[in-house]
Structure formats: structure tokens, C-alpha cells
Amino acid sequence: MSCQEYFERIRNIVEVIKSLGGSLCDDMHLDDELPKPRPANGYTQQQYKEAREIILIKTVAYGILVRADHGRYGKLIEEIENAFLKGNNDYPTTPTEAYNLLVNYRNYNNNKRPNTQGGLDQVAFVAEGKRLKTGKEFPHI
Numbered sequence: 001m002s003c004q005e006y007f008e009r010i011r012n013i014v015e016v017i018k019s020l021g022g023s024l025c026d027d028m029h030l031d032d033e034l035p036k037p038r039p040a041n042g043y044t045q046q047q048y049k050e051a052r053e054i055i056l057i058k059t060v061a062y063g064i065l066v067r068a069d070h071g072r073y074g075k076l077i078e079e080i081e082n083a084f085l086k087g088n089n090d091y092p093t094t095p096t097e098a099y100n101l102l103v104n105y106r107n108y109n110n111n112k113r114p115n116t117q118g119g120l121d122q123v124a125f126v127a128e129g130k131r132l133k134t135g136k137e138f139p140h141i
Helices: 003-019 027-033 045-066 070-085 095-104
Strands: none
Touching (some): 003 045, 003 095, 045 070, 045 095, 070 095
């Protein structure tokens, strides 16, 4: 699936959830998005609404990134997660940022073919009673 198809699919899913009255936003991070300091008379409904919209946008952006094809973008996701552990928040904050990150990411090591130089992961099956070109039967183990 192309990045454009993936992005459109996510947008459609979000729209369906919204149209059915569902929400991708929880209030766990609400304090992070509300203006500081807290007004003396409390936050307005408009401020709550705007904070929830920011949380929704960030949630969708995060979802686009972490649910992307791990075969193509696993290294990117791992790099962003490791950077976050080191105190750098490189996560995209909008769906468009997430999309652009996926479209423009280049993993030059991803084109390497798997090592096929033997090992325990290779198995050969031989039918019993078959003969080699020399006329001898395959040895039984």
C-alpha cells in the first residue's frame, strides 16, 4: 500500500469514528494542552474544545507513524522512540507531518537482501530411495 493510500485510509477511519459519535481523544493529556497558568475563573468550554482537538491531531499523527509498515519504516519508528527516551521529542504533531516523514524517509540499509549463506534456518528435504547421479542412494540418517 502506498503512503497516499495509507494516509487516506486513516483519514477515512477517523471520519467514520467521528461521524458515529466516537472519539480518539481522552482527557489524560488535557492538562498538557490547556493554556498555562490556569485562569482564576477556570477554563472555558472553548479552551477545552481546542485542547481536545490538539490531542486528537497528535493522536492521529502518532497512530499514522506507529501503525505504518514496519518492514519499510521500522528503523524510523525505532529511531524516533530512542530519541524520545533521550529527551528529544521528534514525534510528528500533525497527520501531515507524519505523512511527510513517511514519504520522505529513506532507509538505505533496508535494501540489503537477507543473508543466505547457510545456517540452521535452511532445510533440504530428500525423498527416500532417490539415487545420486553416481548411482548411489542418498545416505539415511
